[in-house]
Amino acid sequence: xxxxxxxxxxxxxxxxxxxxxxxxxxxxxxxxxxxxxxxxxxxxxxxxxxxxxxxxxxxxxxxxxxxxxxxxxxxxxxxxxxxxxxxxxxxxxxxxxxxxxxxxxxxxxxxxxxxxxxxxxxxxxxxxxxxxxxxxxxxxxxxxxxxxxxxxxxxxxxxxxxxxxxxxxxxxxxxxxxxxxxxxxxxxxxxxxxxxxxxxxxxxxxxxxxxxxxxxxxxxxxxxxxxxxxxxxxxxxxxxxxxxxxxxxxxxxxxxx
Amino acid sequence: xxxxxxxxxxxxxxxxxxxxxxxxxxxxxxxxxxxxxxxxxxxxxxxxxxxxxxxxxxxxxxxxxxxxxxxxxxxxxxxxxxxxxxxxxxxxxxxxxxxxxxxxxxxxxxxxxxxxxxxxxxxxxxxxxxxxxxxxxxxxxxxxxxxxxxxxxxxxxxxxxxxxxxxxxxxxxxxxxxxxxxxxxxxxxxxxxxxxxxxxxxxxxxxxxxxxxxxxxxxxxxxxxxxxxxxxxxxxxxxxxxxxxxxxxxxxxxxxxxxx
Numbered sequence: 001x002x003x004x005x006x007x008x009x010x011x012x013x014x015x016x017x018x019x020x021x022x023x024x025x026x027x028x029x030x031x032x033x034x035x036x037x038x039x040x041x042x043x044x045x046x047x048x049x050x051x052x053x054x055x056x057x058x059x060x061x062x063x064x065x066x067x068x069x070x071x072x073x074x075x076x077x078x079x080x081x082x083x084x085x086x087x088x089x090x091x092x093x094x095x096x097x098x099x100x101x102x103x104x105x106x107x108x109x110x111x112x113x114x115x116x117x118x119x120x121x122x123x124x125x126x127x128x129x130x131x132x133x134x135x136x137x138x139x140x141x142x143x144x145x146x147x148x149x150x151x152x153x154x155x156x157x158x159x160x161x162x163x164x165x166x167x168x169x170x171x172x173x174x175x176x177x178x179x180x181x182x183x184x185x186x187x188x189x190x191x192x193x194x195x196x197x198x199x200x201x202x203x204x205x206x207x208x209x210x211x212x213x214x215x216x217x218x219x220x221x222x223x224x225x226x227x228x229x230x231x232x233x234x235x236x237x238x239x240x241x242x243x244x245x246x247x248x249x250x251x252x253x254x255x256x257x
Numbered sequence: 258x259x260x261x262x263x264x265x266x267x268x269x270x271x272x273x274x275x276x277x278x279x280x281x282x283x284x285x286x287x288x289x290x291x292x293x294x295x296x297x298x299x300x301x302x303x304x305x306x307x308x309x310x311x312x313x314x315x316x317x318x319x320x321x322x323x324x325x326x327x328x329x330x331x332x333x334x335x336x337x338x339x340x341x342x343x344x345x346x347x348x349x350x351x352x353x354x355x356x357x358x359x360x361x362x363x364x365x366x367x368x369x370x371x372x373x374x375x376x377x378x379x380x381x382x383x384x385x386x387x388x389x390x391x392x393x394x395x396x397x398x399x400x401x402x403x404x405x406x407x408x409x410x411x412x413x414x415x416x417x418x419x420x421x422x423x424x425x426x427x428x429x430x431x432x433x434x435x436x437x438x439x440x441x442x443x444x445x446x447x448x449x450x451x452x453x454x455x456x457x458x459x460x461x462x463x464x465x466x467x468x469x470x471x472x473x474x475x476x477x478x479x480x481x482x483x484x485x486x487x488x489x490x491x492x493x494x495x496x497x498x499x500x501x502x503x504x505x506x507x508x509x510x511x512x513x514x515x516x517x
Binding site: 067069089090091093094096097098100102104105106107108117118121122142143155157158163166167170185187188191 | 385387388390391393394395396397398401405406409410413498500501503506
């Protein structure tokens with residue numbers, strides 16, 4: 001199966017082919033301190049899993065363990081049914097897109113160059129092919145008019161959408177969102193969430209660390225509640241939000257809802 | 258009155274100045290610039306290597322860079338220049354002939370690379386961690402991420418400090434005269450000093466000093482101008498905008514690109 005072409009439906013809509021993702025007893029540590037302990041999680045292809053929980057609960061570290069920005073201490077990560085811990089990290093990261101809380105766009109590159117850089121310099125596509133690809137991705141996220149802007153001439157919401165386009169341009173099988181809307185002004189959050197919901201609808205596999213409970217309830221196929229480095233509860237949005245079992249989840253929900 | 262006349266005789270003997278001017282311009286200035294630019298170019302290349310080594314996660318790469326920097330930053334310039342210039346004279350004479358320039362440039366480069374390495378390192382380390390992380394998340398290797406994204410940003414931030422260092426090299430280049438220069442090899446200071454011995458007053462040295470200032474002062478202002486431009490330029494001024502428009506920004510493309 002070639003992943004270099006973007007598939008589209010008859011209506012011209014881009015279709016993604018998300019892969020399955022499975023975490024088995026994943027443990028991540030800073031030195032001797034285990035910040036994520038024995039997390040097991042199955043994400044079916046094309047589904048969205050939202051990870052919620054209080055700050056310091058290890059949500060972000062968990063995400064970084066998936067693409068090995070933080071090397072797991074023990075456990076396993078399986079992508080499309082195969083363990084990836086013996087792969088080269090760079091090869092693994094080609095298959096997993098990541099979006100950060102603070103965007104992390106390259107400030108001296110235009111929106112277009114931000115998106116085109118990795119296809120050009122990492123995947124070895126020709127510069128013009130990479131730019132063409134970047135144009136398509138930017139149009140998809142509603143920034144066709146702003147391709148030549150540098151990040152600081154874009155709003156936070158626009159920057160985050162460039163960051164999403166940048167990740168999509170690598171044709172990832174899984175997308176990771178690390179509090180993607182947490183540093184946005186309130187009126188800009190909606191545009192980014194809507195884009196994320198749309199990716200979900202089009203078949204992308206996503207793991208979303210978020211504080212947006214409305215988004216988790218509406219879009220997620222599975223919600224995972226983490227506290228103190230462990231998965232306390234996991235289930236459908238209805239189970240988690242309407243029928244929380246553990247005290248900790250009940251307390252958490254009463255604080256945020 | 259006698260006092261002031263004495264002063265002006267010592268420092269502002271225009272006749273003596275006029276006499277030495279062609280030599281300062283034709284010999285001294287040229288040689289000073291050749292020495293300084295050569296040492297700066299080598300210093301920048303070596304400094305970049307030192308900086309990249311210095312931020313390596315691997316200790317056996319980091320430590321040699323640290324030791325090198327500590328040594329050449331910690332020694333007096335004159336001592337380094339004499340040790341290198343006289344100590345390796347024989348080898349240099351065989352390779353390049355009797356001129357003390359190659360070793361002078363080498364010594365100046367060793368000194369400047371230690372400083373420039375630290376300048377680059379501070380610039381590169383001031384780039385937000387998220388930049389490297391974003392690159393790695395896109396599948397870039399550490400080396401590519403540094404070369405394409407992190408280092409260019411870091412270097413741009415330290416341009417003024419780099420010019421500072423060039424100015425420092427221009428001044429230090431005068432110390433090469435300790436290695437003994439032929440007439441045509443003399444740099445600004447030596448030309449001025451030789452003339453001062455002949456005229457019996459300090460006016461030629463005052464003029465040499467002016468030459469130094471002519472190199473260094475405009476450069477400082479020029480780099481500040483470019484630094485300012487780098488930071489604020491290339492920016493399209495936009496009018497006031499509304500964040501509310503962004504919610505519909507996506508919808509307008511949905512209808513164009515995809516049916517809902």
